[in-house]
Amino acid sequence: MTPAEIERSRFNMIEQQIRPWDVLDAAVLELLGQVRREQFAPTALRGLAFMDTEVPLRTPHDEALRQGHCMLAPRVEARSVQDLKLQKTDRVLEIGTGSGYSAALMASLAASVLTLEIEAALAETARANLREAGIANAEVRHADGAQGAPADGPFDAILLSGSVAAVPPALLQQLKPGGRLFAIVGNEPMMRAQVITRVGEGRFETASPWDAIVPRLQNFPEPSPFQF
Template sequence: MVPTGEDLVRAVRAAGIGDERLLDAVRATPREGFVPPDARADAYHDVPVPIGHGQVTTQPSLSAMMIDSLGLGGTEHVLEIGTGLGFQTALLARLAAGVVTVERVPDLAHRARRNLARQGVRNVELRVGDGSGGVPERAPYDAILVSAAFPDVPAPLVEQLRLGGRLVQPIGPGGREQVVCFARTPTGLERRRLVTPASFVRLRGRYGFPT
């Protein structure tokens, strides 16, 4: 039997996600429109998909767990670091007022922009560049999602998160991480909870690992 979007919804629900807005976003976002043509057979399996340039998509249930930790209500201004081909970006766009997303690899950014346009996602501002420094001119952000690993949260991202805002990032060397949810307090970041163990590519840039 050929898997469908409902199979992804079931996988996300099995990962512990009960937020119906998030489940509806997964249901309404066709993942086949955000993977390479030769990977469409795997689009509705809950697995990462290679997208070139040494990158893979985030497993859908893992994306959902990270997004769920942000506690989005629909009015938020969100920063995403690591656009990939745009599937996670599209989910964020359905759940927030607007998304600023940064992709380091120009080819991936071009493909993501095309994918988002084809799906009619218009509340996304996609930048090409070094995501480790965030996008200060569009700050402050209510929530920040980082889809690459580094042992610490880069200082510019902390500064760009509003007081009370949440940030989710894989903390580790790349390849074996703890995905952690933080909240911004008057004294800096406060660790709120461990979301899940996972494996991510490294965050590269001025405030990450050397490119």
């Protein structure tokens, strides 16, 4: 693609996919035009970066998508970041780094981002992507994020970049008072975005603003298939 074609594709992504999904925050929309999403996609798949689809981050592609090793669709990543309502002073935890694109968006809005990736090769690629994008306040850590990062908390915001059957209570305890956690919760064919806010000691409020089906994060508990 020529530079002009790339910029036209970026414009169409924002105007035709992301705005219609109620992503209307001016700061988020500005970032979507500045952070070069295509640079976070594998070189051979950069043509998919602006499409309304998940982009596999390794081969074989079908296995990568099954295991959640992918960039989520642009509208999902943008709406997830918007719904956290990040402030310049926020410390953010992300679980499921993937390409590093969501971390780049959040690092541009917040004070710092710690992002955890269970796959070592993806973690290393995400570090390189963030360096290339000039993002200095996001740390990529090769780690299983199912229990969060309690030694590094508490956090103002936590983003789960993938779906879970349920949000583990251990993650909620890593929120500061007033902190927000975003996750996509449920099982196919019904998953809902949840924004959970810590409103007091042991007290949380949950909003479920929209539906989306996205791949699972690894190592999070699944409900038993057996019912008695």
